[in-house]
Amino acid sequence: MFEITSGLKSLLKDCNQKLKEKYQNQTNLEQEELRDLIAQKIGEFVTLTEMSEVEIEEWLAGQEVVGVDGSINTLGKNYPHYITLLQALAKSTDRDKEGIIKHEAFSPLLDEDREKIRKKTYKDNLAQENKDAIVYPQEVAGKIKSSLLAALEILVAKESIVEWNPKLIMMDGSLIRYQMQAEEEWQELVELALKNDVFLVGIIEEIGTNDLSKNLADDLPDKMIEMYDRELLFGLLKMEEMIKLKEINSFKGETLSSAFLRTTRDPGVIGIDILKEQEQEIDLIAALVQSLTPAAGRGIPIWLDIVDGEVRITDKMMELLIDNYLEPGLKQKLLHAKSLDRIY
Amino acid sequence: MQVVGLTTQQQVYVASQKRKFRINEMLKIIDSELDYPLGEVVETQSYNRYIPLSMDKSFVDQGVIESLKSIGYNLAEDEINIAKVRLLEEAPYPIQTGVDVDVPSFDEVKDLLVKEKPEEGLVLGVIKGTEEMAAGMDDNLKGIAPLLKDEEVIEQQGIPFNFELKAMHKYPHIGIIGGSGSGKSFGMRVILEELMKLEIPTIVFDPHFEMDFATPFSALAKEEQVDFNDKFAVYQIGQDVGVNFAELSTKDLTDLLAAASDLSDSMINAVQKLHLKRDSLLTFDQRLGDLQEAQRLGQNRIERDLKNGAVTGNQKEEYNNYLGLLREFGDLPASSISGLAWRLGRLKREGLFRHSIDQIEEGVRGRKLVVIQGPIWLLQVFATYALGTLYRKRRDYKDAQYRCQEADYFPPFVVATDEAHNFAPKGYQSPANKIIKEIAQEGRKYGTFLILATQRPTLLDETVTAQLNTKFVFRTVRATDIETIKQETDLTADEAKRLPYLRSGDAFVSSAIFGRTLAIRIRVAKTTSPHTKNPFEELEEQSNLELELLYEAIVNELPIAGNNIAFKLEAINQRLGVTLDVEQLRQKLNLLAEEGLIVAEDSFLGDKSYQVKG
Known part of the structure; x- marks a missing residue:
């Protein structure tokens, strides 16, 4: 069957209609009004000026910028028959400094990892308030993987401070992720960064928060109360404009300061967050982010793309590694997914 | 520099982050098991993975690249240079991937590239891609082939291309192929200059009236200029030479x-x-x-x-x-x-029968270069006659020698012509066809050699083309000609693809003497063609000259008006040496007024009066 069935077509048409009603016809709040509202209650609109090369050099004063990113790739499909490789990289803009790279492997098939899963499943189930909802080991394994990656990224970030003492570390994704997924390690990194005056900034490509509607609930029309930040902010900011969020009720809580930026011609926005203790520099850091972002790009600084390109464990690489270092018999027995042998 | 990717016995890819590759340069592959094979760069590429060519994805703008530079990271340094290197000699098994690659020293390539001492061969230019190796060159190879770049003479760059003239005995005849403006005539000029340097008896058929070596190239420094005046003679058919x-x-x-x-x-x-x-x-x-x-x-x-x-x-x-x-x-x-x-x-x-070819014969015997000029229709038949006669003399001498008989000495000689496809065309009989073919096939035996230039190799007789053991291929655009070149030379498909883009003066030399194709740049010619003046500039100059003469003739007669123009006409005509009527004179005066040399005023009589300016 190579034609799209009419059933699927009409379902999608239906979907489209519903979304259109929700977002177009009933957004009875003008953009200007929304801007005013935000300006009054939540944050401050700031126009970013790109930093000139001289300004950047002055600000850095010989120190460098470090980008931190991690990558994760898994061979095998179903719990517990998979193996995951993790890799994190801290890369300095100074070409002479070789990147700091850390690796980790994780597989529920290995006894020590299975033990971790078992313990955490037990703990999480105990902590569960609703006793009917059971936490399954596969979920826990997923969480452990995320924590491992976060911890690995924090590790290379820490090491980069010790070794290079950079001016700024850019991390891929919100800093809150590290705080939640690897709390202890995160605390150590924060302390180290504050002690050495290293700025930490998280660059958030996909904004998943709903802080705006939460804080503006009383003033927004009913239909907009449920909206996420990315929906409300789409097209609201002009290019090179930023909203600096005030003290608001956010799940990021007390420790971080954040801002929304539109760095590109694309009407979507990105977010940045930095440590509360360093928030006085947010304007400068935002300007730097702006300067390093191609106007036609996807919104995040090119430096993170470069780091990402270097750290990424591609499927091809994964395959090569497994084929080279894992016995074929084991691979076939434990990890091979039948779906890969599909002909069509 | 390192060998990367899939290798074969014939070619490898070499990559380098720092070093840019030059087309045609020689590289030494440090594969000790294969005894360090040499290769030539036949294709170059450069790539920066952070600045990809993508239509649908984002594009890294200059501003970001600059900002990145100021935080210490230069994207440009991520450039990777890649060269396709063809081995000069096939290896018994493929090159090891990953081995280092180096630039060879001059001594390592000397035997391959320098076949002849410069004073005994034709120094025609430089071999491209040898710039780096030239440093260790012997002194007698330095500074002998200055080049032309943007109308200016620059120093020799690279190892000189010395054509081994003596090898013509084994591999006779030269073809020069290239479109107009490709540097073909210029290449011919340089070859002829070198033949004069060695005092090789040469007959040049010159349908374009351009092979004169009396005018030194003015951009060349005085000490570089050479006086060829006693080494060549120019004769015109009917004027100086003819048919007995x-x-x-x-x-x-x-x-x-x-x-x-x-x-x-x-x-x-x-x-x-x-x-x-x-x-x-x-x-x-x-x-x-x-x-x-x-x-x-x-x-x-x-x-x-x-x-x-x-x-x-x-x-x-x-x-x-x-x-x-x-x-x-x-x-x-x-x-x-x-x-x-x-x-x-x-x-x-045309005066064809009033003269003889005695002067030509005398020139050849005197080891001179004899240029014969004439319209192409006449040149063809004259060439048939003159070549037939002189070739016969040479042949008779050699045949007698083979038979151990006494005979008059007649020296070996070289025959050069442009537009060779007119002399030996493919497909139909032309007067000179037979003699050219004969020399092409048998000339080696008798020491008579051809240098044939053409822009249409496809139209040249195939028997003749096949006998051209050395071919200089300049820029060629026509697809059929490129096809012919591919068939008749050992140019690779990659090289043939470059033919339409060659700079004027750049050429590939496909020669049995070298055994492979070399890319060369022809050296600057020491003399210049007598008619390099742009005809449009000439037109302008001529008009100005005529205006000046006209002005001189009338200036003393001014003012001229309707009532005295007829009266002044005679004097003006006398001075100009022509016969203008009143109307024509009026037109000329208007022209002078238009050019601003005199002033025309409307007179009260309703016509114009012409005054001295100022």
């Missing part, structure tokens, strides 16, 4: 007449009948004229007049002669005879 009619064979004569204008079959038949052995121009011309007259009079009238005694004395003798001619040749159509007479007349008017 008595030496012509019937075939030669037919060709000559055909060159004046095509011959019909019956005309050819007529020549064959009319031309007798040891005919001089006078006897042949007279026979032709008499026959024409006889045919005009008609046999009946001649017989009648002879019978009734209407002609006497000389005239009677003439009439008897006519009668004899009519008996012998009367069946030849009168139109063919008059056609032949007209053709012979044309050749006579």
Whole structure:
């Protein structure tokens, strides 16, 4: 069957209609009004000026910028028959400094990892308030993987401070992720960064928060109360404009300061967050982010793309590694997914 | 530099982050098991993975690249240079991937690239891609091939390309192929200069009237200039050299007449009948004229007049002669005879028969370069005759020598011509075809060599093309010609693809002497063609000159107005040496006024008056 069935077509048409009603016809709040509202209650609109090369050099004063990113790739499909490789990289803009790279492997098939899963499943189930909802080991394994990656990224970030003492570390994704997924390690990194005056900034490509509607609930029309930040902010900011969020009720809580930026011609926005203790520099850091972002790009600084390109464990690489270092018999027995042998 | 990716016995890819590759440069592959093979870069590429060419994805703008630079990271340094390297000699098994690659030193490539001492060979230019190796070169190879870049002479860059002239004995004949503006004529000039340097007897057929070596190239420093004046001579057909009619064979004569204008079959038949052995121009011309007259009079009238005694004395003798001619040749159509007479007349008017080729022979014997100029139609037949004669002399000498007999010495010589496809065309007979073909096939034995330049190799006789053991291929755009070049040379598909983009003066040399294709740049010519002046500039200059003369002629007669123009006309005409009428003079005056040399004012009489300016 190579034609799209009419059933699927009409379902999608239906979907489209519903979304259109929700977002177009009933957004009875003008953009200007929304801007005013935000300006009054939540944050401050700031126009970013790109930093000139001289300004950047002055600000850095010989120190460098470090980008931190991690990558994760898994061979095998179903719990517990998979193996995951993790890799994190801290890369300095100074070409002479070789990147700091850390690796980790994780597989529920290995006894020590299975033990971790078992313990955490037990703990999480105990902590569960609703006793009917059971936490399954596969979920826990997923969480452990995320924590491992976060911890690995924090590790290379820490090491980069010790070794290079950079001016700024850019991390891929919100800093809150590290705080939640690897709390202890995160605390150590924060302390180290504050002690050495290293700025930490998280660059958030996909904004998943709903802080705006939460804080503006009383003033927004009913239909907009449920909206996420990315929906409300789409097209609201002009290019090179930023909203600096005030003290608001956010799940990021007390420790971080954040801002929304539109760095590109694309009407979507990105977010940045930095440590509360360093928030006085947010304007400068935002300007730097702006300067390093191609106007036609996807919104995040090119430096993170470069780091990402270097750290990424591609499927091809994964395959090569497994084929080279894992016995074929084991691979076939434990990890091979039948779906890969599909002909069509 | 490192060998990367898939390798074969013939070629490898070499990548480097720091070093850019130059096309045609030589590289040494550090594969100890294969004894460090040498290779030549045949294709270069450069890539930066952070600045990809993508239509649908984002594009990294300059601003970001600059900002990145100021935080210490230069994207440009992520560039990767890749070269496709073809091994000079096939290896027994593929090169090891990952081995280092280095630039060879001069000594390592010397035997491959320098086949001849510069003072004994033709120093035609430099081998491209050898710039880095040239540093360790022997002193006698330095500074002998200055180059031309943007109209300026620059120093020699790279190892000189010395063509081993003596190897022509084994691998005879040179072809020069290239479109207009490709540097073909310029390459020919350099080759001829070098032949003069070695005092090789050379005959040049020059249909373009450009092979004159008297004017030194002005951009060249004084000490670099060479005076060739006693090494060459220029002769024009009809003016200085010509054909000795008595030496012509019937075939030669037919060709000559055909060159004046095509011959019909019956005309050819007529020549064959009319031309007798040891005919001089006078006897042949007279026979032709008499026959024409006889045919005009008609046999009946001649017989009648002879019978009734209407002609006497000389005239009677003439009439008897006519009668004899009519008996012998009367069946030849009168139109063919008059056609032949007209053709012979044309050749006579060109002065073709007034001179001989003695000067050419003398030049060749004196180890000079002899340039023969003439319109191409005449040059072709003249070449047939002159080459036939001189080649025969050389052949007779050599044959006698082979037979251990005494014979007059005649030196070996080189024949060079442009537009060679006119001399030896493919597909149809041309007068010179036979002799050129003969020299192409047998010249090696007798020490007679061809240098044939053409922009249409496809139109050149295939037997001749096949005998050109060395080919200089300049820029060529026409697809059929590129196809021919591919078939006739060892140029690879990659090199053939580059042909339409070669710079003027760059060429590939495909030569049995080197055994492989070399990319070269022709050196700057030491002399310059006499007519390099742009015809449009010349037009402008000429007009200005005429205006000046006109102004000189009228300036003293000013003011000129309607009432005195006729009066002044005579004096002006006298001074100009032409006859203008009043209207023409008025036009000229208007022209001068337009150019701002004089002032034209409307006079109260309704016409114009012309005043001195200022």
